[in-house]
Amino acid sequence: MTTATVNKPELDWPVVIYLIIIHIGALFVLLPSNFTWWGVGTAVFLHWVTGGLGITLGFHRLITHRSFQTPKWLEYFFAFCGTLACQGGIIDWVGLHRQHHQFSDQSLDPHDSNRGFWWSHIGWMCFKSPDPEGIRRYTRDLNDDPVYQFLDSYFIPIQVVLGIVLFLLGGWPLVVWGVFLRLVLVFHCTWLVNSATHMFGYKSHESGDRSTNCWWVALLTYGEGWHNNHHAYQYSARHGLAWWEVDMTWMTIQLLQFLGLASKVRLPNFMTADSEA
Ligand SMILES: [Zn+2]
Numbered sequence: 001m002t003t004a005t006v007n008k009p010e011l012d013w014p015v016v017i018y019l020i021i022i023h024i025g026a027l028f029v030l031l032p033s034n035f036t037w038w039g040v041g042t043a044v045f046l047h048w049v050t051g052g053l054g055i056t057l058g059f060h061r062l063i064t065h066r067s068f069q070t071p072k073w074l075e076y077f078f079a080f081c082g083t084l085a086c087q088g089g090i091i092d093w094v095g096l097h098r099q100h101h102q103f104s105d106q107s108l109d110p111h112d113s114n115r116g117f118w119w120s121h122i123g124w125m126c127f128k129s130p131d132p133e134g135i136r137r138y139t140r141d142l143n144d145d146p147v148y149q150f151l152d153s154y155f156i157p158i159q160v161v162l163g164i165v166l167f168l169l170g171g172w173p174l175v176v177w178g179v180f181l182r183l184v185l186v187f188h189c190t191w192l193v194n195s196a197t198h199m200f201g202y203k204s205h206e207s208g209d210r211s212t213n214c215w216w217v218a219l220l221t222y223g224e225g226w227h228n229n230h231h232a233y234q235y236s237a238r239h240g241l242a243w244w245e246v247d248m249t250w251m252t253i254q255l256l257q258f259l260g261l262a263s264k265v266r267l268p269n270f271m272t273a274d275s276e277a
């Protein structure tokens with residue numbers, strides 16, 4: 001049961017200030033003196049590592065939904081990649097997303113899309129949760145794991161270390177591109193899954209919520225834009241279910257399976273592929 005109350009929401013100033021700092025830092029790419037092709041390449045590469053391998057494959061399909069299994073060391077590696085996306089602690093991230101699925105587009109959905117595009121995109125996280133500890137009810141499989149506790153607590157210091165490494169390799173331009181701009185791009189790509197794919201696109205399944213399939217979000221998020229499919233088959237490792245619904249993360253999971261690094265790959269029961277290995 002929830003203890004959520006209907007008190008007036010209170011701004012979460014640390015989060016608001018954090019988001020403002022990251023966005024202002026990203027604006028420094030506009031200075032011609034900060035342009036470097038190494039910076040562009042680093043931003044693209046880290047977008048894939050943190051947004052694709054980290055958030056989409058790791059945080060979402062592997063850890064939140066357990067749609068396949070990997071050796072524990074590889075699960076921790078993907079969790080580390082996702083931690084580098086700096087979208088809060090991993091335990092909170094997983095808990096909030098599981099709550100989203102339990103109450104999709106209802107009042108207890110953390111980013112209920114009935115409250116508008118901007119609320120589900122960014123607004124919801126700028127206000128204090130009425131029940132911050134309650135989210136741990138959704139993450140009993142993670143709460144006591146020391147690796148997840150560490151990643152959850154130290155996601156900002158870990159990002160600072162990455163920033164120092166990039167600074168030593170290429171000075172401020174590499175930090176501006178590889179940390180600030182890349183974080184902003186991965187933030188908004190991830191957030192589009194909460195906003196755009198509960199609003200724009202088409203529905204293939206009656207999933208009981210507002211989720212949609214949206215090709216351009218799928219391109220930006222390594223396959224997460226097939227979000228109506230995902231709401232209908234939350235346990236499925238594959239989100240793009242039609243042949244033309246390109247799902248780069250599903251291709252990556254197939255590669256891991258080929259290499260013997262992914263097992264118990266779950267698919268919708270109408271797909272007879274090599275699931276439940
Ligand atoms: Zn999900």
Ligand SMILES: [Zn+2]
Pocket residue numbers: 100104193194198211227231
């Ligand atoms: Zn959703």
